[in-house]
Amino acid sequence: MRFKDVFSIIGPSMIGPSSSHTAGAVRIGRVARKLAGALPEIAEIYLYGSFAETYHGHGTNLALVAGLLDFHTDDDRIKDSLTLARQSDMRVTFHPMQQSLPHVHPNTAKLVLQAGDKKYEVVGCSIGGGNIEIIKINQYNIKFSANYPTLLIFHNDRPGMIAMITHVLQQYHMNISHMKVERASRHGDVLTVIELDEWRNKEVLKHLLLVPDINEVHAIDLMEGDQQ
Known part of the structure; x- marks a missing residue:
């Protein structure tokens, strides 16, 4: 992981409670939104590891959906993201998984999006301090941080x-x-x-x-x- 500056270590400006479970989750959601190019009609979200165990308490569900709405990590609307998603006619379903994905970080989510006639799959890990790694796009095993354009x-x-x-x-x-x-x-x-x-x-x-x-x-x- 490449750190650009001190903010990469202490984390981003954010709505809490956790940089890993909320700020990182927002950024994973935003990557998926940018890939889809528009608000998806359907979002199937699979949660692994600690994301699956604590997503209600830490607001990971709110954060991932906020990212799909293209909110930034410090947006006050994050807490209302599920309501705003319904109002925008985006159907979201969460699937907390019993087993973690092998050889990946425990804070991991897979987002399967339907946007028009396109379907996209994004797997991302929140690795601490609001930083993320995207490890899969559709059928491709890939890795990037989204810290750069x-x-x-x-x-x-x-x-x-x-x-x-x-x-x-x-x-x-x-x-x-x-x-x-x-x-x-x-x-x-x-x-x-x-x-x-x-x-x-x-x-x-x-x-x-x-x-x-x-x-x-x-x-x-x-x-x-x-x-x-």
Whole structure:
């Protein structure tokens, strides 16, 4: 885990009671919301480990739904998120699981979202101090922190794809701090995760979608208004 500054250690500005069970949960929910691109109609939320044991008492359920509503960690509306979700016609179901997922942090949630004709699955862990790790997107085992502007690029696997993607980013003077490529199968579907130092021009998203064999591009940017 890379810490940018002292706020990464002491935690974000937040509504309590727990940076792990509330602030981290909000951020997991926000990542899922950014991936979906809109408020989902249906959210199935699976809770593991200590999330499953204490989600009512620590407000993890409120926090995850607040994230899906795109609230920041210090938003006073977090406590009313379940009511606000119902008013927004989002159907939420919680599934506290008896067994933890193997080899992952105990504060883990899986969010399965239906947004229009799209379905997305996000698995995230709250690892302390409001920090998170996203460890799975759909069928791809991947890892990123959402501490940096992050691109999720779904594309076909063919020679030259990474070069074309990085060429587009270079045209917009965007510096890559970290990249991970995960393939579903050889010559099949790919998810490329790119963490950037900063956004310079969001027109890059439209440009990337013009690249042949890129199917979807999603921007995950939790930094604005959500201090770490």
